[in-house]
Amino acid sequence: MKWVYGNYEFENRISNLSWTVAGDYNDDIQISKNEYSSKDIALYFATMAGGRHKYIDWILVKRYLLSRAKMGYDIDVISDLLHITLDRLVEEKIIKERPGIEDIRLSAYKDILSGFSKIHNEEILQKIKYFLVLERMGKHPTIDGLSRRIVNKINEINLNENIVEILRGIDEIYINYFNDTSNKYDNENYENERIINSNIDFDTFSDFMYEELYDNEYSKTIENQISEISSSMLIESLGEVDIKGSKHSSNNVLYVDEETLNKIYKKIEHYYGKSYIGDLELKKIxxxxxxxxxxxxxxxxxxxxxxxxxxxxxxxxxxxxxxxxxxxxxxxxxxxxxRNILKLKETLLRILIEENEKSRVYCDSGTIYANRAWRATRSNNNKIFYKDIENEKGRxxxxxxxxxxxxxxxxxxxxxxxxxxxxxxxxxxxxxxxxxxxxxxxxxxxxxxxxxxxxxxxxxxxxxxxxxxxxxxxxxxxxxxxxxxxxxxxxxxxxxxxxxxxxxxxxxxxxxxxxxxxxxxxxxxxxxxxxxxxxxxxxxxxxxxxxxxxxxxxxxxxxxxxxxxxxxxxxxxxxxxxxxxxxxxxxxxx
Missing domain, CATH: 3.40.50.410 (von Willebrand factor, type A domain)
Structure with missing residues (x-):
């Protein structure tokens, strides 16, 4: 996570804030690598990163997602439900410990929303995210009946329970409102699983915690989903960013003073290394x-x-x-x-060799082919010459x-x-x-x-x-x-x-x-x-x-x-x- 103006003192401050909230200076906290132009956004995210590290057992969440992927759940849907619920959990606990964070959250939400050119709320979960963000900002948005019922169920989850109980609540919401979306997986697996989905016994949740789950086909996808949930704010996925209208810029223009601008021009090699192209050639390009x-x-x-x-x-x-x-x-x-390198190399070489082979064509002139010379007087086929045609495809x-x-x-x-x-x-x-x-x-x-x-x-x-x-x-x-x-x-x-x-x-x-x-x-x-x-x-x-x-x-x-x-x-x-x-x-x- 970087402060867009390159203020290293401020960057250190937000990193230290994450560690302070987490209560652990020795561990590596997964935080966003986005560049934020608002200090309130950066500060708020720093607290959330620390809170996520402190309050959420991500290994358990990952294993839960792996088990549900194996059972045919729609991973995008269940991930969004997790994001919404865990975001609420962390926010509530942090604000309870540090009430001043609520004001920073409000400012951060305002800054981000003001930067969106378009809000994506066509899908029901995106609509719910937008509703919850506006509600946290003290607004009273309207929402359709189905979305309202889902929001009520999310709010009914007791965040003081342990993580397994919270996951049980998320599971029930998925089964009751989103289970039909699972039919995008293979039908046989879906039909078998839907029978048991309606009555999951979370006392046996440990059955899904075996390390073998890390080796199945869903593992890589789950890694990406966990990364998305644990290193982004709920509000960041709501729309297309447009700096227009924000207090820092207009029409996607970042305004800086001339002194800062000149420093940027002079320091580009300081940040990225010296150019390997000379000034004259660069100007031509x-x-x-x-x-x-x-x-x-x-x-x-x-x-x-x-x-x-x-x-x-x-x-x-x-x-x-x-x-x-x-x-x-x-x-x-x-x-x-x-092995992949060797396989690709051999495939390319085989194709190139095939394509570079000469093609022999028999014709009425060219180089005489001795084995066909007898045809000159005894056959109507007078093509006793040949030409070797080179491959013209090139390199x-x-x-x-x-x-x-x-x-x-x-x-x-x-x-x-x-x-x-x-x-x-x-x-x-x-x-x-x-x-x-x-x-x-x-x-x-x-x-x-x-x-x-x-x-x-x-x-x-x-x-x-x-x-x-x-x-x-x-x-x-x-x-x-x-x-x-x-x-x-x-x-x-x-x-x-x-x-x-x-x-x-x-x-x-x-x-x-x-x-x-x-x-x-x-x-x-x-x-x-x-x-x-x-x-x-x-x-x-x-x-x-x-x-x-x-x-x-x-x-x-x-x-x-x-x-x-x-x-x-x-x-x-x-x-x-x-x-x-x-x-x-x-x-x-x-």
């Missing part, structure tokens, strides 16, 4: 790419703080820690990942572009691992490839190079430096990357983009009368259409572009707008390498 909606933007190409000149000790320590975390995750299942070069914005934080290690698998397999198969990450800070789009085309295979370890922070200006990132890709001499150029389909960036303004970047916000349909335009332009120039979508189903339409038919939706980021493998096989063979 910016003059080509930073136009239209990107007017006034800048791009920064870097190898990161660990492999380029950087004096920021704190940032170096942070990047080192993230790399160690990603590497550790890889080593936990290193045998599986190495391949591949760019992998990874969304490194804050929205990908929970997939961080998995993205790094899958990118490593693909890049290593491509390198071993002799296909030049480059791996880049993109995010944005203020009006800079940061393009971090993990691996370049001609790097040795040992340099692939740099991919584990991948970490997520900031916003994302997808269109500018794609446009800038394509400039380098087009300079390659290979005939077949491929760009693979992994993102959540939600371009979102802020503008910088010196004052409210004049902004540096023009008047176009980069979010919603503006961001989507710009990104779609850059994808089409890249394809027109001969680059094959594939989008790999890892976001929520609600954003699928936006992804279709951006990538057309050439995108793949995967709920499991660990299938990223499999998805890309299938795409590459299709491209090479066709």
């Amino acid at each position: 910016e003059s080509k790419c930073c136009r239209g909606v990107h007017e006034g933007c800048r791009v920064h190409f870097t190898d990161g703080v660990l492999r380029s000149e950087c004096s920021n000790i704190a940032q170096i320590k942070y990047a080192t820690r993230q790399k160690e975390n990603n590497t550790r995750k890889f080593r936990e299942n290193i045998k599986i990942y190495k 391949y070069v591949i760019d992998i572009l990874l969304d490194s914005s804050g929205s990908q934080t929970r997939n961080q290690a998995n993205v790094a691992i899958q990118a490593y698998i693909i890049s290593t397999a491509l390198t071993k198969a002799g296909i030049p490839n480059r791996v880049m990450g993109f995010s944005s800070l203020m009006d800079y789009t940061i393009l971090k190079r993990f691996r370049d085309y001609e790097d040795k295979i040992t340099n692939n370890e740099n991919i584990f430096e991948y970490f997520c922070a900031g916003n994302n200006r997808d269109g500018l990132a794609i446009k800038s990357i394509c400039e380098g890709l087009l300079e390659r001499e290979e005939e077949n150029k491929i760009l693979i983009v992994l993102s959540d389909g939600r371009p979102n960036d802020i503008k910088i303004g010196k004052d409210r009368e004049r902004s540096i970047r023009g008047e176009m916000s980069y979010k919603g349909m503006i961001g989507a259409k710009d990104t779609a335009s850059e994808v089409r332009k890249a394809r027109q120039k001969g680059i094959m572009v594939l989008g790999v979508f890892t976001g929520k189903e609600i954003d699928l339409e936006v992804e279709k707008i951006i990538y057309g038919k050439d995108f793949i939706y995967t709920k499991d980021i660990q299938r990223f390498s499999d998805v890309v493998s299938m795409y590459l096989k299709k491209i090479i063979r066709n």
Whole structure:
């Protein structure tokens, strides 16, 4: 969790607040990595993070979710019910201990709601979340009868009971109001389970606590759900963020004084490492790419703080820690990942060998084929010559572009691992490839190079430096990357983009009368259409572009707008390498 203005003293304060509330300075508290522009939001979340750590047994909650996934429950629904109830539990206990937190909560809620351009309350649980938030703010919103009954049942759960009793109450609400949604699972399993669902004996809840549950197919999904519940506020999922109307900005513009702005420009290398592109070349790229909606933007190409000149000790320590975390995750299942690399490499090599084989065609002229010479006078088939036709498909070069914005934080290690698998397999198969990450800070789009085309295979370890922070200006990132890709001499150029389909960036303004970047916000349909335009332009120039979508189903339409038919939706980021493998096989063979 970061304070958007980079006030390290304040960041330390909110971290200490989390530990104080939790009552444990030795343990690692899972907190949000979002950047908050409101101090009240940051302070309130810090208290909630500490409270979640203190009052909730997350291992027990995880085991409960695993058991319910195995029984055919709709995980999204039961997770939302858990989020609502556990959020209420933590809030009530914290406010009872520290009454002043209630005022901070009110201010935080106001700041967040004022920043939404749209409230998502089409689904019943989203509607209930919105109702509960408004109710906590002292308002009296109206709500339909069914939603009111569910809210009453949630409020009837005795939060002074132990966690198992609270889970029993959540289970009853699910069974009574949401059980029909379970039919999206296989019918046989559903029919068997619904018979027992109506009479669950929680005295035998320990039956669901065996460690073997961690190995089933739902485990990875449950990890993500737990992370979402334990590291986000209930209110954060209610709408689309739009800084417009907030006290900090207008029309998605962040206003800062000129002195602060100049410091940002001068310090970009301090935070991200020195650029590997010279000033003259950089200006050429910016003059080509930073136009239209990107007017006034800048791009920064870097190898990161660990492999380029950087004096920021704190940032170096942070990047080192993230790399160690990603590497550790890889080593936990290193045998599986190495098999995946070998399998992908052999598949690519086999296809490339097949496609590079010469095709022999018999004809009336060319090189004589001795075994057919007898036909010249004794047969009407005079094709006694042959020509060997070379493969004209040409060579391949591949760019992998990874969304490194804050929205990908929970997939961080998995993205790094899958990118490593693909890049290593491509390198071993002799296909030049480059791996880049993109995010944005203020009006800079940061393009971090993990691996370049001609790097040795040992340099692939740099991919584990991948970490997520900031916003994302997808269109500018794609446009800038394509400039380098087009300079390659290979005939077949491929760009693979992994993102959540939600371009979102802020503008910088010196004052409210004049902004540096023009008047176009980069979010919603503006961001989507710009990104779609850059994808089409890249394809027109001969680059094959594939989008790999890892976001929520609600954003699928936006992804279709951006990538057309050439995108793949995967709920499991660990299938990223499999998805890309299938795409590459299709491209090479066709």
